[in-house]
Amino acid sequence: MMVGDMEMLKRRDVLARVLEERNDALVVSSLGTSTYDLFAVSPADENAYLWGAMGLSVPTGLGLALAQPERRVLVVAGDGDMMMGIGSLSVVSAQAPKNLGILVMDNEMFEETGSQSGLSAVRADIAQIALGSGFEKTMTVRNDNEVSRLTGFLLKEDGPVLAVAKIAPSTDAPVFPSMDGPGLVRTFRSSVLDQM
Amino acid sequence: MSQSPAQTDDGWSEPVYSLIKEAGISLVTTVPDAGLTRLLNMCSGDEDVRVVTLSTEEEGVGMAYGAWLGGTRSLLCLQSSGTGNIINGLALPAFSQSPCLMLVTMRGQEGEGNPAQFPMGRAVRQVFEAMGVTCLEAKTKEDVATLFGQAIDMAFDNGKAVAVLIAQQVIGVKSFSK
Numbered sequence: 001m002m003v004g005d006m007e008m009l010k011r012r013d014v015l016a017r018v019l020e021e022r023n024d025a026l027v028v029s030s031l032g033t034s035t036y037d038l039f040a041v042s043p044a045d046e047n048a049y050l051w052g053a054m055g056l057s058v059p060t061g062l063g064l065a066l067a068q069p070e071r072r073v074l075v076v077a078g079d080g081d082m083m084m085g086i087g088s089l090s091v092v093s094a095q096a097p098k099n100l101g102i103l104v105m106d107n108e109m110f111e112e113t114g115s116q117s118g119l120s121a122v123r124a125d126i127a128q129i130a131l132g133s134g135f136e137k138t139m140t141v142r143n144d145n146e147v148s149r150l151t152g153f154l155l156k157e158d159g160p161v162l163a164v165a166k167i168a169p170s171t172d173a174p175v176f177p178s179m180d181g182p183g184l185v186r187t188f189r190s191s192v193l194d195q196m
Numbered sequence: 197m198s199q200s201p202a203q204t205d206d207g208w209s210e211p212v213y214s215l216i217k218e219a220g221i222s223l224v225t226t227v228p229d230a231g232l233t234r235l236l237n238m239c240s241g242d243e244d245v246r247v248v249t250l251s252t253e254e255e256g257v258g259m260a261y262g263a264w265l266g267g268t269r270s271l272l273c274l275q276s277s278g279t280g281n282i283i284n285g286l287a288l289p290a291f292s293q294s295p296c297l298m299l300v301t302m303r304g305q306e307g308e309g310n311p312a313q314f315p316m317g318r319a320v321r322q323v324f325e326a327m328g329v330t331c332l333e334a335k336t337k338e339d340v341a342t343l344f345g346q347a348i349d350m351a352f353d354n355g356k357a358v359a360v361l362i363a364q365q366v367i368g369v370k371s372f373s374k
Contacts, residue, residue: 028262048265052287059258060265060288066223066246067266087251088258095248181292182355185265193267 006143008168011105014141015076016041018103018150025072025155026064026192030057030081032112033170034105038076039177045191049177049184055084058102062092065100065159068192072099072155079106079120079164086129092160093134101154102130102162107169115169130162137161208334208366209234211341212299219348221269221297222246225256229275231301231367236273253278257285260296269352272298276361277316279323286327289357296329296357297347307369320361329357337366 011033019027019042028048029038034057035049048064050057061075077085082104092100108121120126127138137157141147141164154163178184212235216224224239225248226232239245250256256272263270274282279300289296303310304317321331330350332343340362347358 026266048262050288052291053258053261053285056254056258056261056285056288059255060262063223063259063262063264063268063270064266065262066248066259067263067268085255085258088255091248091250091255095246185292185294188265189267192265 009142009144009147009165011107011165011167011170012037012041012172014105014147014150014165014167015103017147018074018154021151021155023072023155025074026068028057028061028064028073028075030054030075030077032078032081033174034076034078034081036174036176037105037170037172040172040175043177045187047177048188051179051181054081055088057081058085058088058092061100061102062088062095062097065097066095069097069099071192072101073097074154075100075102077102077104079104079108079118079126080110082126083119083124086133089130089133089135089162097160098158100159100161101157102160103150103154104162104164105167106164107167109169111169127162127164135160135162138163140164140166142166206234206367207337208340208362209238212344213238215341215345215348216245216271217242219269219352221271223248223259223263223268223270224273225250225259225270226273227251227253227275227278228273229301230370231275231362232273232299235299252281254282254285257282257288257296261288261292261294264294269295270297272296274298274300276300276302276304276320277313279320280316283323283327286329286357290328293355295351295355297351298329298357298359299344300359300361301367302361302364303370305364307364309370309372324359327357329359331359331361333361333363334366335363340366
């Protein structure tokens with residue numbers, strides 16, 4: 001998909017590049033396409049796939065980041081999930097976890113439910129809202145060159161940091177991680193807690 | 197305001213705080229309520245307990261889930277009106293059979309002076325139970341710690357969402373007289 005003469009970012013490419021040097025990062029994905037993408041590009045025991053609870057990916061990531069201060073935590077949130085939980089950015093900035101990065105996959109629509117237009121398609125600017133919520137480091141990426149800066153920013157820079165990736169609608173078939181909630185929690189906890 | 201001032205003993209905050217410490221709970225999330233003041237002050241004064249102020253109670257359910265994934269036990273403290281804000285979030289502990297321990301100070305019961313508190317106050321138990329949350333209601337000061345101790349075991353040993361509801365008669369009634 002093109003905007004002007006520029007190719008729009010493909011969401012799985014962006015996430016794959018961010019997680020190329022994932023190392024021991026713990027990753028939380030919001031419900032819907034962010035979860036399918038995470039499972040597609042970086043399946044791992046240390047992924048917390050949220051199958052529901054829209055709006056709670058950032059609070060989940062914050063709880064995890066505070067519990068595991070020595071590990072990097074990345075939240076991959078859709079723009080709809082982020083807007084629903086937008087107040088949580090103020091909670092994050094108040095707690096100031098150095099190990100938390102948030103990647104907002106912003107396609108400006110509710111793709112999962114039929115591609116209805118989202119609020120970031122109109123006037124809302126999620127990176128600006130993050131600044132107003134007390135974040136000191138944010139970035140918005142729209143093209144390939146900018147994506148090369150994302151990994152370092154999200155996984156290495158002192159947090160909390162938030163990046164918005166303006167992405168094209170998904171062209172990939174959805175792939176589904178396990179829907180066994182207790183199993184996902186057991187797997188995640190034994191992987192993380194056995195290493196302590 | 198006729199609610200118990202934070203500096204005087206309310207008869208339940210101290211034993212509840214002791215149970216928090218014994219259970220190894222190190223994260224307390226809250227949208228505060230007057231009735232929770234003493235307990236929250238005790239937690240804030242403890243360097244081993246992090247108190248996190250939320251913008252909406254639902255965030256506390258997400259934080260409880262994330263904290264549990266990372267090996268930390270947490271408690272969400274809220275006023276009964278906040279119960280309505282967390283309904284869909286309760287899918288997380290229900291879906292995953294993870295602990296979600298809550299302490300709820302009730303409004304909208306006997307003696308309530310604000311009619312806007314009645315609808316949610318009346319609905320708390322039904323809403324919680326519809327989402328699979330076990331409710332334990334403390335009607336006396338002495339009940340609070342007893343039930344909170346049981347709730348800790350249910351939550352962390354059995355992976356349940358449990359709420360201890362502290363009746364308005366225990367907290368005291370907020371006055372709206374001029």
